[in-house]
Amino acid sequence: MSAAVLRIALDTPLRRLFDYLPPARMPAIGQRVRVPFGRRRLIGLVMEHADSSDMPPDRLKHVLEVLDDQPLLDRSALELLRWAADYYHHPIGEVIAAAIPKALRDGAPLVAVQERWVATAKGAEAFARGEPRRAPKQRALLSRLIDHGGAVAADLSVALPGWQDAARSLAKRGWIASCEEPEPLPQSLDSASTTDLASITRRNSPPLAPEQEAAVQSVSEALGRFAAFVLYGITGSGKTEVYLQVVERVLARGQRALVLVPEIGLTPQLVERFQARFTTPLAVLHSALTDQERLQAWRAAFSGAARIVLGTRSAVFAPVPDLGVIVVDEEHDASFKQHEGGFRYSARDLAVVRAQQSGVPIVLGSATPALETLQNVENGRYIRLSLPRRAAQAEPPRVALVDLRTNATQGGLSTPAVQAMERHLAADGQVLVFLNRRGYAPTLLCTACGWVAPCRDCDARLTVHRSASRLRCHHCGADAPLPERCPQCGFAVKPVGQGTERIEEVLAQLFPQVPLVRLDRDVVRKQADMEHAMRRMHSGEARILVGTQMVTKGHHFPNVTLVIVLNADQGLFSTDFRAPERLAQTIVQVAGRAGRGDKPGEVLIQTEFPEHPLLLNLLNEGYDGFARAALAERANTAWPPFSRLAALRDSARTADDALIFLRDARALMPPPRGILMRGPVPAAMAKRAGRYHAQLLLESSDRAALHRFLSAWLPQVEQLKSARRVRWALDVDPLDAF
Ligand code: ADP
Ligand code: ZN
Ligand code: ZN
Numbered sequence: 001m002s003a004a005v006l007r008i009a010l011d012t013p014l015r016r017l018f019d020y021l022p023p024a025r026m027p028a029i030g031q032r033v034r035v036p037f038g039r040r041r042l043i044g045l046v047m048e049h050a051d052s053s054d055m056p057p058d059r060l061k062h063v064l065e066v067l068d069d070q071p072l073l074d075r076s077a078l079e080l081l082r083w084a085a086d087y088y089h090h091p092i093g094e095v096i097a098a099a100i101p102k103a104l105r106d107g108a109p110l111v112a113v114q115e116r117w118v119a120t121a122k123g124a125e126a127f128a129r130g131e132p133r134r135a136p137k138q139r140a141l142l143s144r145l146i147d148h149g150g151a152v153a154a155d156l157s158v159a160l161p162g163w164q165d166a167a168r169s170l171a172k173r174g175w176i177a178s179c180e181e182p183e184p185l186p187q188s189l190d191s192a193s194t195t196d197l198a199s200i201t202r203r204n205s206p207p208l209a210p211e212q213e214a215a216v217q218s219v220s221e222a223l224g225r226f227a228a229f230v231l232y233g234i235t236g237s238g239k240t241e242v243y244l245q246v247v248e249r250v251l252a253r254g255q256r257a258l259v260l261v262p263e264i265g266l267t268p269q270l271v272e273r274f275q276a277r278f279t280t281p282l283a284v285l286h287s288a289l290t291d292q293e294r295l296q297a298w299r300a301a302f303s304g305a306a307r308i309v310l311g312t313r314s315a316v317f318a319p320v321p322d323l324g325v326i327v328v329d330e331e332h333d334a335s336f337k338q339h340e341g342g343f344r345y346s347a348r349d350l351a352v353v354r355a356q357q358s359g360v361p362i363v364l365g366s367a368t369p370a371l372e373t374l375q376n377v378e379n380g381r382y383i384r385l386s387l388p389r390r391a392a393q394a395e396p397p398r399v400a401l402v403d404l405r406t407n408a409t410q411g412g413l414s415t416p417a418v419q420a421m422e423r424h425l426a427a428d429g430q431v432l433v434f435l436n437r438r439g440y441a442p443t444l445l446c447t448a449c450g451w452v453a454p455c456r457d458c459d460a461r462l463t464v465h466r467s468a469s470r471l472r473c474h475h476c477g478a479d480a481p482l483p484e485r486c487p488q489c490g491f492a493v494k495p496v497g498q499g500t501e502r503i504e505e506v507l508a509q510l511f512p513q514v515p516l517v518r519l520d521r522d523v524v525r526k527q528a529d530m531e532h533a534m535r536r537m538h539s540g541e542a543r544i545l546v547g548t549q550m551v552t553k554g555h556h557f558p559n560v561t562l563v564i565v566l567n568a569d570q571g572l573f574s575t576d577f578r579a580p581e582r583l584a585q586t587i588v589q590v591a592g593r594a595g596r597g598d599k600p601g602e603v604l605i606q607t608e609f610p611e612h613p614l615l616l617n618l619l620n621e622g623y624d625g626f627a628r629a630a631l632a633e634r635a636n637t638a639w640p641p642f643s644r645l646a647a648l649r650d651s652a653r654t655a656d657d658a659l660i661f662l663r664d665a666r667a668l669m670p671p672p673r674g675i676l677m678r679g680p681v682p683a684a685m686a687k688r689a690g691r692y693h694a695q696l697l698l699e700s701s702d703r704a705a706l707h708r709f710l711s712a713w714l715p716q717v718e719q720l721k722s723a724r725r726v727r728w729a730l731d732v733d734p735l736d737a738f
Contacts, residue, residue, distance in 0.1 A: 003049030008035060010044040011097040019053040021062045030071025030078055034064045043107055045096055068110045077319060080354050088732050089710050090343045098343045099317035103295040112299060113180040118150035123175030138166040145176055205245055212238050215385040216245045222361040228352055230377055231365040233387025235592025239365045243327045244277050251280060251307055255324025259310040260351055262333035274308060285311030285318055313338060316347040326355045331364035331373060332585055337735050344731045367592055368585040368623050371631055375641040397594040397601030399619055401610045411506030412498035417564050417604050418510060425514060425543060429561030433503060433546045434590045438520040439463035440502045441495030448491035457690040464495040476689035503546050519547030552589040563594040565605040572612055576736045577639045580614050584626045644706050645737060646698045650728035651691040658694040661722040666696055668716050675700040675709055697737060
């Protein structure tokens with residue numbers, strides 16, 4: 001291995017690699033190195049060995065240091081990151097930075113090391129002579145190191161507290177010495193080498209229903225090659241059981257599994273079920289970990305000690321040696337898309353690319369697959385596996401609409417909804433009330449002059465939080481005291497509309513004897529709060545659950561027999577082409593919480609538009625029927641997946657600056673035929689946190705042509721003078737177009 005020049009990826013916004021001269025010990029591709037960069041020193045990754053550089057030789061600098069003995073990222077990991085940099089048109093250095101833990105970017109060792117102390121030969125001689133005299137601590141330490149053939153610092157701290165001073169004195173005389181050695185794996189990870197099924201699985205898996213069996217069989221037959229499966233099964237149909245049994249077979253082959261989930265905090269049950277089933281160690285990677293915890297989990301994945309790697313979005317980049325299968329649970333979930341910051345990627349889509357590059361099957365599971373995913377089934381790229389029935393004998397729930405125009409409401413609850421609650425509570429059932437809005441009320445209004453409490457920094461109203469007695473902006477976090485009188489005219493103000501906090505109050509008045517739990521981000525601040533709420537529902541101590549989106553994810557409430565969707569209308573008339581899809585998914589997911597045990601469930605959806613085709617479609621034909629109609633409409637209007645989108649988005653301190661940059665960008669190059677540029681236009685909520693947002697949308701039915709254009713265009717966009725007045729980013733395959 002020899003090379004005149006190393007091409008190195010550095011965490012900078014520049015779209016290129018940087019040339020350096022190699023050090024005496026030639027680093028391999030994928031290894032970390034420290035290099036001089038301007039006045040700083042940066043840690044980078046060796047991407048290529050080259051024979052020459054375009055830089056004048058006298059300007060090339062040397063690599064200062066090689067950090068690892070082995071590559072941090074292997075060939076397949078680098079291949080995925082290169083693909084991502086290319087597809088999302090993002091600088092490779094920043095893509096790599098997004099893929100590895102911060103501690104490693106800052107130079108932490110790849111393999112955990114520990115400090116080991118040993119006695120030297122000279123020290124042993126001295127000890128035999130009876131030295132050191134009059135220093136009992138030093139003598140005790142030396143004695144221990146001789147007797148035990150050395151000791152690890154952490155153990156010494158337990159056995160001989162305060163040993164460090166003694167060690168310093170002994171080391172000074174050359175009687176003891178220390179070195180660093182790799183830390184052994186924790187005991188819990190040590191059983192990892194076996195592939196014996198009996199020792200991998202803790203509990204026997206239940207016998208599968210025929211459809212589950214067929215699904216496990218199909219995926220198993222594809223082990224060792226790429227195939228994409230859509231595990232399309234209603235809530236409670238046993239998808240998780242299918243994942244578990246597929247993973248079991250992968251482990252039995254001596255391979256490892258990568259499992260991606262939308263949000264760990266909301267799906268602790270999935271982690272628990274993997275832990276309950278397998279004795280083999282699990283590495284869990286998610287955003288709530290500290291840097292040190294993330295480093296440890298990553299190392300467990302890297303070393304192969306963890307045979308199952310389970311994590312959220314960025315875990316798609318986790319190292320998994322001998323990968324055998326990828327599972328993406330709730331594949332339709334929007335949180336798989338990174339939609340902030342510079343590098344905006346879809347972990348679901350990258351997972352498919354990774355499976356393809358690694359030659360392994362991928363399972364995309366959902367009760368409500370994304371329309372793109374269903375279209376991929378339609379065109380034969382993905383294979384559909386259906387689980388049409390519920391596993392634990394429960395019948396699918398009965399769903400009905402409640403017309404809000406003709407039914408009286410009390411604090412947002414219609415009479416039929418209240419009556420249904422009475423019925424189900426009397427029959428010992430539990431009730432779930434869903435409202436996708438936290439706080440007490442979305443608006444504070446002065447009925448005298450019409451003033452509504454606005455956010456100073458956003459195009460939005462402030463939400464009333466009554467118990468905290470605050471007005472808060474849900475977009476920028478602005479927080480102010482709740483006024484009692486209108487600041488404009490001095491008249492009394494009143495909260496208008498409902499949030500979960502208010503619904504809780506209304507329900508407490510309607511059902512004073514029935515204990516209730518609320519689940520939203522205001523009451524659930526940590527994992528323990530969530531678990532506490534879950535326990536109260538599971539024990540039956542609480543009978544009513546009120547909550548936001550949080551209640552729709554992954555929880556089993558076997559005794560919930562009635563689900564009420566308070567307001568389905570927010571998504572019906574949105575300008576966002578994906579709003580109907582999201583609404584249908586939410587309704588189906590929340591409805592799926594009803595009747596999971598042996599009691600049949602009932603779902604009531606309150607709406608002012610009971611004749612809306614979307615709702616009727618969903619009611620009459622389920623998500624499948626909805627998806628068919630929605631895809632037909634997307635085809636008619638040429639929205640994705642029947643076209644490809646990329647959005648150039650920016651924000652600036654003035655609305656003008658935001659638009660000027662995008663106008664300049666648009667004027668740079670006329671797009672070729674077949675590529676449409678729309679805009680620039682201000683974003684749907686233009687002002688957010690004091691900055692003005694706008695976007696320029698690019699659309700084409702020809703993906704390759706769109707990407708060719710982006711490759712030619714973006715380097716020029718970067719150079720625009722007006723770019724200096726904005727923050728901008730390119731969003732390829734954006735989830736929302738406005
Ligand atoms: P999903 O992931 O589709 O929501 P789960 O895998 O969580 O469904 O299954 C729902 C419930 O049915 C769980 O309590 C699970 O333990 C149970 N279950 C799943 N498959 C079986 C089976 N083959 N036999 C018995 N119970 C099952
Ligand atoms: Zn007023
Ligand atoms: Zn705000």
